[in-house]
Amino acid sequence: MAKVLTSRSENYSQWYQDLVIKADLAENSAVRGSMVIKPYGYAIWEKMQAELDRMFKETGHENAYFPLFIPKSFFSKEASHVEGFAKECAVVTHYRLKNDEVNGGVMVDPDAKLEEELIVRPTSETIIWNTYKNWIQSYRDLPILINQWANVVRWEMRTRLFLRTAEFLWQEGHTAHATKQEAIDETIQMINVYADFAENFMALPVIKGTKTDNERFAGALETYTIEALMQDGKALQSGTSHFLGQNFAKAFDVKFANKEGTEDYVWATSWGVSTRLMGALIMAHSDDNGLVLPPKLAPYQVVIVPIYRNEEQLAAISEKVNEIVSKLKAKGISVRYDDKDNRKPGWKFAEYELKGVPVRIAIGPRDLENGTVEIARRDTLEKKVASIDGVDEYIENLLDEIQKNIYAKALNFRAENTVKVDTYDAFKKAIKKGGFVLAHWDGTSETEEQIKNETKATIRCLPLEYEEEEGVCIFSGKPSKRRVLFAQAY
RNA sequence: CGGGGUAUAGCACAGUCCGGUUAGUGUACCUGCUUUGGGAGCAGGGGGUCGCAGGUUCGAAUCCUGCUACCCCGACCA
Incomplete structure (x- = not known):
């Protein structure tokens, strides 16, 4: 691409x-x-x-x-x-x-x-x-x-x-x-x-x-x-x-x-x-191919792209597609059938990936013969051929899975990029690397200000969920009872 | 507000140093034919006050002066 x-x-x-x-x-x-x-x-x-x-x-x-x-x-x-x-x-x-x-x-x-x-x-x-x-x-x-x-x-x-x-x-x-x-x-x-x-x-x-x-x-x-x-x-x-x-x-x-x-x-x-x-x-x-949208916020959750050589084929495909569309709509899934003739399928594939549409269905002559469709999911870019029978249920479950997978990926990323540090040196290294940094802080604005000036990191928040823990401020060495969340911010 | 950069077709850019045919390339657009399972190919075509204002010159996108806008870095940003 x-x-x-x-x-x-x-x-x-x-x-x-x-x-x-x-x-x-x-x-x-x-x-x-x-x-x-x-x-x-x-x-x-x-x-x-x-x-x-x-x-x-x-x-x-x-x-x-x-x-x-x-x-x-x-x-x-x-x-x-x-x-x-x-x-x-x-x-x-x-x-x-x-x-x-x-x-x-x-x-x-x-x-x-x-x-x-x-x-x-x-x-x-x-x-x-x-x-x-x-x-x-x-x-x-x-x-x-x-x-x-x-x-x-x-x-x-x-x-x-x-x-x-x-x-x-x-x-x-x-x-x-x-x-x-x-x-x-x-x-x-x-x-x-x-x-x-x-x-x-x-x-x-x-x-x-x-x-x-x-x-x-x-x-x-x-x-x-x-x-x-x-x-x-x-x-x-x-x-x-x-x-x-x-x-x-x-x-x-x-x-x-x-x-x-x-x-x-x-x-x-x-x-x-x-x-x-x-x-x-x-x-x-999102990734290097474009936007990745969670199904619950996507303007349309499914896009259908027909592949055809002539008007006759398009008519036959459209007939099948209309059946699929009404089944999906009955389940409350938003669908867009892109039968515009002025773009080729490959162009459409790239375009909808760029726009983050969660699920793409492609249907061509091959599929008409076999009673199948090709289903591609945006979050993993995986493609799979599935039977037209029961495609509505398959997609309903798939959208649910994509929603969960996107969340899990983000949660996992956050877990991998959150560290606890106990010295100022380690703190500076961690901030430079990026991510959330949990550290002890003495509670004063002066310390917060100094850390900001030296590292560009700010205290994002004092998390509501935390464990009481005796420690010393990474900057001043004064006692602290809990860690706070540091990061560089937008 | 400090430092740096840019301004030329819808968009992205070349040409500016060293002035000189009709300002060019890619892409997008229009027409036709062939194509269509991962951003099609060929042929033809349309589109420009070269950011604005002044100056130098026979002649300015190109040189000079002033202005304006935008972008990047910093400062700033519940």
Whole structure:
């Protein structure tokens, strides 16, 4: 097969770029740092959205929509929050253009300056808490459990398709609670929803944990994260859930009358995942032949390619294919029959491999005679001839097996690339090699900062599942009771 | 914002150093024939303000000046 992708070993980051473009997922747009998500890429995102949306609703959340623009003054209300986002905000200052009489073209009309600048939302805590203030008077108004599907803008210095773009799509949940415990429970519930989604739909094993002070969300008391390991040994933060305490309630003066009849500030959470998950999905499973999609998120799970010499043969094949298609559809399997005449079978094989379609069926004159089809699976590239009778059940089981196999492969990769180290020398070697590194840490920001400066590794999280273990910090030698998860990250 | 690079057909590039026919190659596209079980072959065809603005010259993709955009490395990145 003609190589259209740079190989992973040659240049991993080039491979990723090639893959995103060649698999028709997204491309760079005329706007710096902003991408166009193409139909095939967007179809995958829609599958993700549909599952997540279902999971949010099952846990009692409702969707709503808040404005794209946020008055500048809202950002001055929560000090640490503004500090976290100020450097990367897009600001709207004017509301009109006019013809440029001198230079031609158009110019910003200087007479159309806004009284107060508007910030294009980098996240919606401020506008939402300003709104919640009007919605909440009593404990009877609580909890508020709302999610929003939206786009946000963060003016990043350097961008990469899906992984970091100036504008991206995401969902952000914003909840308000009467008690601290209820808010904490919500925060943990949602990180569990994310982990469940990552593992069972994306086939992506993740480590749940909490962030250190340095890495915590601006304005949060606790940030829960799911961290995934990519094939190049770098970590990717794939979703976060924040316990915001009463910070935003205090900043926006959101008080309620509790059962005891006294006034109290509301407890808050926020949680989100973005189109960055597309990056995680691509990097976790794909190979040098292209994308590998888990069946549960593939826009179509099966593609059927006819092989024929003339119209008569095509007609005979199509008749058989239609039977197969209806049987598969009856089992809820999504199928695409590609009988386009302007591409040869070999071209189609390569194309669908590049696009990561989990199962490919080829059917030609030989098969018509024998009552068989050729079935190829994308994850292992294995081909097998199977009888047309019972092909629907065979494929149903095969899709299930592929989903499991992709997960098992990723889990195995992570296991092979996770090490425990006890000295700083060993730590530096392990980080250089790539992967997750479990090590003791003295709990101070200074140590974390120094390690980052010297090795580029950050503490991805303090895993929720860990064993108590006496040890000493690899950097300072001070005592530590548990290991934390280090890695270089995207 | 610091360092480096690039800008020529939809895409990928050559040509620029050393100015001179009609700006070329691959791929993609269109037409026809033969093909079709792993990205087909042959023949013919269409497509270019050579990033923008100015200058030098008989003559500029090529030399000079200014500008703009993009890419890579770094800094930055819940």
